[in-house]
Amino acid sequence: MPFSDTKFRDGPQTPEGKARSLEALASNRDPLAACTHQGRRWETKALAPSCDHCADREHCEHYRKGGTCILAEQQVAETVESIMALPHVQATDRPLAVAYARTATLLEILARYVANVSPLLPGSDAGYLEAQPVMHNIARAETRLVKLASELGLSPAARVRLGLNEDGKPRSFARLLAIVEGGDADE
DSSP states (O other): GGGGGGGOOOOOOHHHHHHHHHHHHHHOOGGGGGOOOHHHHHHOOOOOOBBOTTTTTTTTTTTTOBBBHHHHHHHHHHHHHHTTTTTTOOGGGGHHHHHHEEEEEEHHHHHHHHHHHSSEEEOOTTTEEOOOOOHHHHHHHHHHHHHHHHHTTTTHHHHHHHHOOTTOOBBOHHHHHHHHHTTTTTO
């Protein structure tokens, strides 16, 4: 069947449908069929993804048999430290910074999985392709990331709301008044 004749629908909705879709994927004899995105492991157990089940293990210079993803752990640590270094972020904001860093890292983990495997699964019915169930996880994580960014003052709109300049430092009162009155902020 030509690709243009392929019908698309959302991922399988029942456990039986999911099992049939995974069987169809495994029947392709694709070596990536045994890989998982491990997003749930990252979200619920706070464990870094396993190197053995990583879809990107063939290209990763940090792959260790039986190991966990060093890149994910490093990305969280670096992101938390860069957020905590911002002048408007207080020590009490660390849990929010960690949540933001973990969510941003989750999005990276899921993006690498989808890039290496596919955003689609063979459908449980002939002629259909179904969205990977992980695509819903990506949408939820993106929404959560935007909310956390707003809480931490990381987005442009949040910085304006908090009265911060581009560097994250508070604007002077006179400068804020000039902006409100329609004057040039650089005067």
